[in-house]
Amino acid sequence: MDEIDRIFERFLQCNFFSGGVCSISIDGQTVFLKAYGKADLVKNLDTKPHTIFDLASITKIFTTTIILQLIMKKKIFLSTPLKHCLPITSRNSTLANITINQLLTHTSGLKAWHPFYTNLPNDNFFEVLEEIDLIERSSDEVIYSDLNFMLLGEVVKEQFNEDLEIVVNQHIGKPLELSSLTYQPSKHSEIAATEFGNRTEMKMCEDRNLRFEDWRSLHHPISGDVNDGNAYYFFSGKSGHAGLFSNIKDLMKLGDLYVKGGSYKGKQLIRKELIDYSLDRQAHNRGLGWEVGGVFPEGAGHTGFTGTSIWVVPEKKLTVGILTNRLHVEKPKNINPFRKEIFETVLKRYEKLKGDL
Template identity: 85%
Template sequence: MDEIDRIFERFLQRKFFSGGVCSISIDGQIVFLKAYGKADLVKNSDTEPNTLFDLASITKIFTTTIILQLITRKKISLSTPLKNCLPITSRNTTLANITISQLLTHTSGLKAWHPFYTNLPNDNFFEVLEEIDLIEKNSEEVIYSDLNFMLLGEVIKEQLHEDLETIISQHIGKPLELSSLTYQPSNRFTIAVTEFGNRTEMKMCEERNLRFEGWRSLHYPISGEVNDGNAYYFFSGKSGHAGLFSNIEDLMKLGDLYVKGGAYKGKQLISKELIDQSLNQQVPNRGLGWEVNGIFPEGAGHTGFTGTSIWVVPEKKLTVGILTNRLHVEKPKNINPFRKDIVETVLSNYEKLKGDL
């Protein structure tokens, strides 16, 4: 589609990112797939359709998927408080009564972000949670917080008695036949690099007067390691809020699972009712795990800090994946104008795309 080519070229020239991949499917059939620009400017390597990207916060949708599977299997429910599904939290009065639903919808009241690595050498997540001020403000508000999904990652480990890598592989990778999804990618894949060191988080820590001495070098782009500081320095690359890598094909399969009401190849992995709840507004602008409204005028979506996004519109059987390396530029910018242009172009050309099937 020429319009998408033009949008990518325009934003590449303006250095919103150095490379990207876009894929569109209708009813599980790919109607558009194309790669643009460079995966790595230092090595001058091209972005390819199967290039792996650091998904950043799209990891949260994979975490959501496991949680919805647990609810489908009646191991937990949306109203289950943390003290009942993650017993270690029962001693923390702030956390004990927070429900699964509140974590998924970002209505727990927990603060938006804390650099847990600044508490090292204490690497015990629950001990650090005891040490820090957890509440941001009025808990009736939606506060998009990584802490919510760090906790959901811990719930998953507690309930399934495995580490996150094994759980993701067994409960999403195998059932959906995903070949690239992983927490720690091997170099047999082409991987899109990200930031030159954790410049953004260094600044965020400075603003909060928090010290950390273990930063990665600012001279090289981060490659094959998760960009997110908490995931990398504190959680050894694996967390419920960030850490997963994937190519566009595997990301599209996850989107299709939601478009098709929680079923894959005739097998119901998540109840249709839960899928519907997850993609529809439960609180302002949020479904269960997913974002509604904002840059997604229909359906639901999620973005990632590294420049990634997934968008699904079940009524149209539409899935759109956009992976970019927006941090691999001299000065990172907000790429929502780019995402919005793609979304609007896909909607206005939907009938034409459908006709291509």
């Protein structure tokens, strides 16, 4: 599609990112797949369709998928309070009665962000939660918060009594045959670079008068390690809110799972009613884990801070994935206008794309 090429080239020229990949599938069949620009400016590495990207907050959709599997197996319910599925939280009056539903829909009232690494050497997540002011505003509002999904990651670990990486691999990676999905990619892989050090978070900590001394170098781009500071410095690369890496093909398979009502190659991995419910608007602009509205003209989707996005429209059996390295530029910009333009172009050309099948 020439129009998508033109949009990518225009935003590349304006330094919104240095490289990216776009894929479109209808009913699981790829109708468009193309890579653009440079994955790593320092290594002069071209972006390829198989380039691996730091998914950033799209990790939350993988965490959501495992939580839905636990709900399907009746291990937990949307109404389950944390104290019943993550017993360590019972001693924290703020956390104890927050439900799985509130965490998934970002209606828990928990603050949007806290740099847990500024509390090191205390590396106990639950002890740090005791130390900090957790609540931002009244809980009937949506506050998009990494803390919600850090906690859901801990719920997953508790319920399976297993490391997060092992659970993700066993319950999503293997069933969906995702060969690139991982928390810690091999340094030999072709990986899209992200920020030159954690410049954004340095500024965020500065604004909050919080000190941290062990920042990564500002002179080298981050590559192969997770960009997110909490995931990298505090959670050793593995968390429910960030940390996963993947190529576009594997990300599309996750999108297709939702488009096809929880089924993969004839096997029902999640009940269709649960999948449909998760994509429906539950509170303001949130489904379960998913975002409804915003840059997504219909259906549901999710974005990631590094420049990633996944968008699904079950009624059209449509999945769109965009992976960019928006932080791998001199001055990172908001790429939502780019995302919106791509998605609206895909909708406009949907019938033509469908005809190409």
